[in-house]
Amino acid sequence: MPSVARLGTGIPLVARGRELTRLRAALAEAARGRAAAVLLAGDAGVGKTRLVDELAAAATDTLVLTGRCLDVGETGLPYLPFTEALGQVREAGLLDVGARPALGRLLPGLALPATQDSGLSGLPSHLVGRRSEQDVGQLQLFDAVHGLLGDLAEQRPVLLVLEDLHWADASTRHLLSFLFSRLRSQRLLVVGTYRSDDLHRGHPLRPLLNELVRLPAVQRLDLAPLSAIDARSFVAALADDLPDEVVLEVAERSDGNPFFAEELIAVATCGSGMPWTLAEVLLARIERLSRAAQHVVRVASVGGRSVRHDLLRQVAGADDVALDDALREAVQHHVLLVDRNEVYTFRHALLREAVYGDLLPGERVRLHSAYAARLAATSDRGAVAALAHHSLESHDLPRALRASVEAAQEALAAGAPAEALRHLEQALQLWQAVPAEDRPDGVTELALLRRASWAAGTAGQPERAIALARGGTRLVDPDAPEEAAEMWRRFAQALQVLDGTEQEQVAAVEEAWRLVRDRPASPARAWVLAVWAASLRQGRAYAEARDRAEQAVRDGRAAGAEAAVADALATLGLLDEAAADVASARRHLAEAVACAMAAGAVSTELRARYFLGMHHYDLGELADAARAFDEGMARAKETGLAWSTFGLELRILQVLTRYYLGDWDDAAVAAEPPGLRVSSTVSARLAAAGTHVAVSRGEFEQAERLIGELRSDWHRDFQIALITGGTGTELALWRGQPELAAARASDAIDWSRREGGTWVLAGIRLAALGIAAHAELAASARRRRDGEAEQAALTAGRGLAEYARTTAELGAPRTGTLGPEGRAWLARAAAEESRLGGVGDPDLWRAAADGFGYGSVFEEACCRWRLAEALLAADRRDAAIAELRAADEVAERLGATPLREAVRVVARRARVALHGETARSRVDPFTPRERSVLGLVALGRTNREVGEELYISEKTVSVHLTRIMAKLGASRRAEAVAIAYDRGLLEQPN
Numbered sequence: 002m003p004s005v006a007r008l009g010t011g012i013p014l015v016a017r018g019r020e021l022t023r024l025r026a027a028l029a030e031a032a033r034g035r036a037a038a039v040l041l042a043g044d045a046g047v048g049k050t051r052l053v054d055e056l057a058a059a060a061t062d063t064l065v066l067t068g069r070c071l072d073v074g075e076t077g078l079p080y081l082p083f084t085e086a087l088g089q090v091r092e093a094g095l096l097d098v099g100a101r102p103a104l105g106r107l108l109p110g111l112a113l114p115a116t117q118d119s120g121l122s123g124l125p126s127h128l129v130g131r132r133s134e135q136d137v138g139q140l141q142l143f144d145a146v147h148g149l150l151g152d153l154a155e156q157r158p159v160l161l162v163l164e165d166l167h168w169a170d171a172s173t174r175h176l177l178s179f180l181f182s183r184l185r186s187q188r189l190l191v192v193g194t195y196r197s198d199d200l201h202r203g204h205p206l207r208p209l210l211n212e213l214v215r216l217p218a219v220q221r222l223d224l225a226p227l228s229a230i231d232a233r234s235f236v237a238a239l240a241d242d243l244p245d246e247v248v249l250e251v252a253e254r255s256d257g258n259p260f261f262a263e264e265l266i267a268v269a270t271c272g273s274g275m276p277w278t279l280a281e282v283l284l285a286r287i288e289r290l291s292r293a294a295q296h297v298v299r300v301a302s303v304g305g306r307s308v309r310h311d312l313l314r315q316v317a318g319a320d321d322v323a324l325d326d327a328l329r330e331a332v333q334h335h336v337l338l339v340d341r342n343e344v345y346t347f348r349h350a351l352l353r354e355a356v357y358g359d360l361l362p363g364e365r366v367r368l369h370s371a372y373a374a375r376l377a378a379t380s381d382r383g384a385v386a387a388l389a390h391h392s393l394e395s396h397d398l399p400r401a402l403r404a405s406v407e408a409a410q411e412a413l414a415a416g417a418p419a420e421a422l423r424h425l426e427q428a429l430q431l432w433q434a435v436p437a438e439d440r441p442d443g444v445t446e447l448a449l450l451r452r453a454s455w456a457a458g459t460a461g462q463p464e465r466a467i468a469l470a471r472g473g474t475r476l477v478d479p480d481a482p483e484e485a486a487e488m489w490r491r492f493a494q495a496l497q498v499l500d501g502t503e504q505e506q507v508a509a510v511e512e513a514w515r516l517v518r519d520r521p522a523s524p525a526r527a528w529v530l531a532v533w534a535a536s537l538r539q540g541r542a543y544a545e546a547r548d549r550a551e552q553a554v555r556d557g558r559a560a561g562a563e564a565a566v567a568d569a570l571a572t573l574g575l576l577d578e579a580a581a582d583v584a585s586a587r588r589h590l591a592e593a594v595a596c597a598m599a600a601g602a603v604s605t606e607l608r609a610r611y612f613l614g615m616h617h618y619d620l621g622e623l624a625d626a627a628r629a630f631d632e633g634m635a636r637a638k639e640t641g642l643a644w645s646t647f648g649l650e651l652r653i654l655q656v657l658t659r660y661y662l663g664d665w666d667d668a669a670v671a672a673e674p675p676g677l678r679v680s681s682t683v684s685a686r687l688a689a690a691g692t693h694v695a696v697s698r699g700e701f702e703q704a705e706r707l708i709g710e711l712r713s714d715w716h717r718d719f720q721i722a723l724i725t726g727g728t729g730t731e732l733a734l735w736r737g738q739p740e741l742a743a744a745r746a747s748d749a750i751d752w753s754r755r756e757g758g759t760w761v762l763a764g765i766r767l768a769a770l771g772i773a774a775h776a777e778l779a780a781s782a783r784r785r786r787d788g789e790a791e792q793a794a795l796t797a798g799r800g801l802a803e804y805a806r807t808t809a810e811l812g813a814p815r816t817g818t819l820g821p822e823g824r825a826w827l828a829r830a831a832a833e834e835s836r837l838g839g840v841g842d843p844d845l846w847r848a849a850a851d852g853f854g855y856g857s858v859f860e861e862a863c864c865r866w867r868l869a870e871a872l873l874a875a876d877r878r879d880a881a882i883a884e885l886r887a888a889d890e891v892a893e894r895l896g897a898t899p900l901r902e903a904v905r906v907v908a909r910r911a912r913v914a915l916h917g918e919t920a921r922s923r924v925d926p927f928t929p930r931e932r933s934v935l936g937l938v939a940l941g942r943t944n945r946e947v948g949e950e951l952y953i954s955e956k957t958v959s960v961h962l963t964r965i966m967a968k969l970g971a972s973r974r975a976e977a978v979a980i981a982y983d984r985g986l987l988e989q990p991n
Contacts, residue, residue: 016231017052020222024056027220028063028190032158036184036218038191040166040210043224045351046260049194052224053162056192063158066090070168071306072350079172079417080107082163083146095153103145106415142416143179144638150180154188165350166195167206171419171460174209183673184218197223226257235259240266260349283355290330293319297327298336301345302356303368305387310343316371370395385411389424393431399439402431406441409452418459425453447476447484451491463499470495474509482516483525489513490529493536503540510536527557527565534572538579547576564602567593571609578616586616603640607633607647614654621821623856627658649686653720656690660697663858663895669694685714689721692728696735697859699898704732715752722752723763730770735899737984739777743797746771750804761811762823768805769830772798776836781983783839798837805830825852829864841871850884859900862891866904873911882913889915926968926986934961939978939987 020041027037043049057065066089068082084107090096091108098104153159163169169177180191200207213219227235232252236243243251243266255262264282287295300317301308314324328345331337336352337345347353360368373391376384377400389404405428412421432446450473458466470492477485493509496502510533517526530553537546553569556562574589590613597606614629630651637648652671659668672691689711695704708729715722726749733742746767753760775798782791809819809827819827828849835842850864865888872881885908892901908915927935930951937947944958951958962974969984971977981987 016227016234017048017055017224020052020224021055023220023222024052024192025059028056028060028158028160031160031190032063032188034186034188036154036187036189038181038184038193038213038216038219040213040219040221041192041194041224042197042221043194044198044226044258045196046258046349047224047226048259049224050164051259053164053192053194057160057162060158060160063160064093064095064153064156065160065162067162067164069164069306070166070170070173072168079170079412079415079420080176082169082173083107083176086161086163087146087149090149090153095156096149101145101149103142103416104149106142107146143176146176147180147183150189151187158188159190161189161191163191163193166193167199167204169206170417171205172417174206175419178209178213181213181216181219184216227255227259228257229253232257232262236262236266239263260351280355280358283352284359286334286336286352287356290334290336291327293323294327294330294334297324298331298356299360299364300368301337301347302353302360303365304372306350306353307344307346310345312372312375313345315375316368366395370397373397373400382411386420386424389427393427398431399435402428402435402439403441405431406444406449409456413456418456422453422456422460422462422465425449425456429453445484447473447478447488450476451488454491454495458495463495466495467492467499474512479516482520483523486513486516486525486529489516490525490532493532506536507540522556522559524557524560524562524565527553527560527562527569530556531565531568531572534569538572538575541579543576543579546572550576563596563600564605567597567600567602567605567609570596571605571612574609574616575612578619583616583620587613590616603636604647607637607651610636611647611650611654614651614658618654618658619820619822621855623658623662626654627662630655630658653686653690656687657693660693661857661859663891665694665698665895685711685721686718689714689724689728692725692732696728696732697895697897697899699735701732701736704728708732719753719760722749723760723767726750726752727763727766727770730767730774734770734773734777735903739774739781742774743771743778746774746801761808761819762826764808765805765823765826765830768801768808769826769833771801772805772830772833772837775801776833779837780839784982785979795837798834802830802834821852821855822857825849825855825857825860828852829860832864832867835871836867840874841867843868843871843875843877846871858891859895859897862888862895862897863900866900866907869904870907873907878911881911885911885913886915927965931961931965934958935965935978935981935987938962938974939981 024039024041027039031037041049041053057067066086068085070082087096087104087107091098096104096108098108150159150161163177166173166177177193184191195206195210200210210221214221226232229252232255233248236248236251236255239262240248251262251265254265261282264286267286287298290298297313297317297319301313304313304316310328313328314321317324317327319327328337328339331345332339335348338348339345347356357365369391373388373395376388376391385404386408389401389408392398392401392404405424409421409424409428412418412424429446429449432440432449450469454466454469454473457463457469470488473488474492477488479485489509490513493506493513496506496509510529513529514533517523517529520526530549534546534550534553537543537549550569550572554566554573557564557566557569570589570593574586574593577583577586577589590609593609594606594613597603597609610629610633614626614633617623617626617629633651634648634655637651656668656672659665659671669691672687672694688707692704692708692711695707708725711721711725712729715725726745729745730742730749733739733745749767750764750771753764775794779791779794779798782788782794805827809823828845829852832841832845832849835845846864846868850861850868853861853864865884869881869884869888872878872884885904889901889904889908891897892904905915907913933951934947937950942950944955944962948955948958962977966972966974966977969977969980971980978987
């Protein structure tokens with residue numbers, strides 16, 4: 002018989018040794034600094050909770066934190082499993098909320114942070130930007146949870162158990178994605194359980210699971226039903242006094258489900274006939290209770306999986322003594338469990354579902370109404386969400402409407418926009434069904450639509466945000482012009498997220514202005530002007546944009562709307578840049594930062610800091626730009642907006658600036674996305690920026706996978722296409738795949754043309770890299786003496802060079818000038834063009850290297866590598882050696898493996914000792930005999946003729962040819978010869 006272990010409940014753990022061993026091994030690895038996650042899947046009742054309980058019981062030197070998801074119908078409280086887990090941290094005295102104030106959103110009893118838009122009447126534009134799905138700062142909460150777990154894991158290993166993930170709300174799922182994708186060296190193991198039988202095709206957890214299991218730190222563990230033999234062992238161990246035939250029958254009827262078997266045993270020991278369904282089995286346990294206990298259990302089932310003692314007492318209507326007796330009986334019969342916080346929980350969710358399903362319709366309505374009445378009198382966090390649920394189930398629509406509105410507010414304050422959207426949409430559905438006199442005071446349908454649009458945007462549903470805002474514009478009241486203007490402004494901002502909506506955006510903001518044009522100065526009017534100015538600037542209507550921005554400053558100061566003033570000042574700074582007035586641009590941007598700080602408008606402050614950094618960046622002042630971006634990110638983290646719209650923009654520019662300055666380790670850390678790539682534009686944009694480091698370091702497999710995945714995200718954001726189009730081209734060049742490099746450069750350029758893009762710098766960069774690819778193709782064609790292919794490569798390369806020059810004439814879209822980086826890439830394009838004919842021009846390559854001397858250390862080193870090649874071809878050996886050594890020093894310092902190898906190949910061919918090593922002319926992949934065989938095969942000799950000429954057998958020739966083809970990746974001898982010529986491993990015969 003299999004070995005049997007007993008849990009604290011006395012329930013045996015049978016035939017789970019393999020699964021328990023894997024969990025213990027994962028925990029041991031985590032304790033050694035290799036963080037991991039295990040997704041434990043299985044049918045309801047199969048023993049998932051018992052297994053993790055056993056794991057936790059044995060983890061004596063580990064901090065064990067547990068949290069459980071509840072059916073969304075039971076509670077609207079987002080992040081519930083993390084709230085429970087962090088509550089345990091607080092009880093242990095290990096939590097300093099002052100150090101991580103964002104955690105106050107999760108923990109009951111702590112004041113929630115105030116928001117800058119706490120009412121339903123308006124939406125400050127500084128909270129909504131181009132990527133509004135992140136504007137509520139949901140990710141700063143994720144940062145706080147991640148940081149806290151990391152801190153705890155430094156003290157001792159942490160086991161975080163999250164149960165019933167099939168009921169996880171959207172915000173909890175997003176937080177899971179964030180945590181799982183950041184499991185590195187923390188002493189942390191996360192175990193998540195879920196019902197596999199509940200995951201229907203459209204279940205929201207399914208796509209997340211598919212992505213999570215691809216992460217290297219995540220493994221899935223399936224808990225299958227017990228086998229027939231193990232089921233019999235389980236039943237026998239649980240009730241050894243049952244006759245053998247009853248043990249056999251129970252084992253067969255349980256279908257290997259331990260919970261079902263346990264309930265069948267309970268029925269069998271009572272001498273009752275065997276029921277045929279699980280519901281009958283579960284209800285049989287309830288029927289053995291007294292009438293009073295049955296009543297209390299039924300009342301508890303309406304409250305949800307768990308219910309507090311005080312609430313249960315109020316709804317049950319029993320005196321304390323009678324209630325205690327009934328609860329004691331339910332606990333003794335293993336129907337309910339009780340914890341030290343006086344919360345009663347059904348021993349299994351299936352048990353609660355069976356009891357609730359057995360209630361009569363009228364009984365359900367009556368009990369839901371009783372719960373609603375009690376919840377209406379409490380201010381506990383999460384109570385309004387539960388009140389909305391119970392009110393709806395009891396058909397009290399006016400109270401359900403009021404509670405839904407309040408629950409949405411609470412969810413937004415907790416950084417849970419998806420749950421806020423659910424409550425708001427429920428309120429909108431109830432609006433027309435509730436008489437006007439019963440609707441909440443101070444709330445209008447228009448206000449609900451505006452807030453729902455914002456919540457949809459913050460939840461990553463831009464199309465839904467636009468639809469809700471568009472619906473709101475149809476309901477505006479001309480007699481309330483400022484409120485109507487706010488709605489039209491919200492519509493314009495929702496449209497900003499999607500490309501191709503520029504005309505509709507302009508029409509929306511113009512309508513907003515029409516409504517407040519003839520009214521006195523007000524915050525609404527100032528914000529409309531500020532948003533309009535920014536929109537006009539993006540459309541390059543600079544004169545009109547300046548007029549609107551100056552008006553916004555005047556109106557904002559008159560109305561005390563300092564945040565709108567700061568926003569308009571930042572726009573004026575950008576307009577000064579376009580006019581090449583550097584001093585005025587810096588003054589306006591600095592004023593915008595100071596004004597926003599004084600007004601407490603943090604998001605507007607970050608916008609101004611971002612543009613101040615961009616101002617230095619565009620002028621090639623990389624050190625100043627890096628300082629501005631670092632200061633901006635420090636403020637973003639300090640204020641909890643590290644993942645807001647401009648927090649993200651600052652982070653991306655941090656990645657790029659540090660990459661150019663050669664600080665690649667910090668660049669890679671900053672580029673780490675906040676979750677799985679597919680979950681948001683945030684992850685995709687950061688991952689795209691991070692491909693610079695991955696490609697240049699030679700992390701080719703990772704970079705290839707990521708660039709391939711990001712190709713499907715080009716439609717999300719123009720920058721994703723432009724960045725990965727370039728890094729994908731570079732990757733193919735480093736891997737010796739010029740055809741692919743040329744195709745990728747062409748793909749990105751064609752895509753930008755189709756999308757109407759005028760991204761000057763990116764266009765020049767793509768053209769330069771494309772020319773490099775065609776130079777390699779032309780050289781390969783020359784080695785093969787393929788004149789037609791060479792001419793095609795020359796034509797394509799020269800066409801790209803002309804494209805680069807034409808694009809440069811457009812000027813940079815932000816400053817009206819090309820800027821140091823643009824000029825450097827244009828010089829690189831000219832130098833690459835000089836390679837099309839075979840030998841590069843040293844003067845053009847020196848100009849390119851000097852062009853990147855403003856601070857882009859890696860690009861400068863790449864140009865010096867090519868400059869060295871051109872100098873060697875011009876027989877200027879001493880100058881070439883100096884350039885090779887300079888490029889090699891940078892490549893070595895940065896860890897730029899591909900560049901380092903390329904530099905050393907040139908050094909070996911030129912017999913240059915970079916570090917005192919013995920110089921060799923080349924690294925030959927072939928042995929002398931293999932080279933002799935290959936040379937004769939290239940001349941058209943048969944195996945027999947090669948053997949006769951080299952005095953070896955024909956079989957030996959065949960062995961050498963097999964090795965040669967394996968080294969070259971060829972399948973035929975003719976292909977091997979062609980590849981060898983193409984790679985320069987064979988000289989063409991005269």
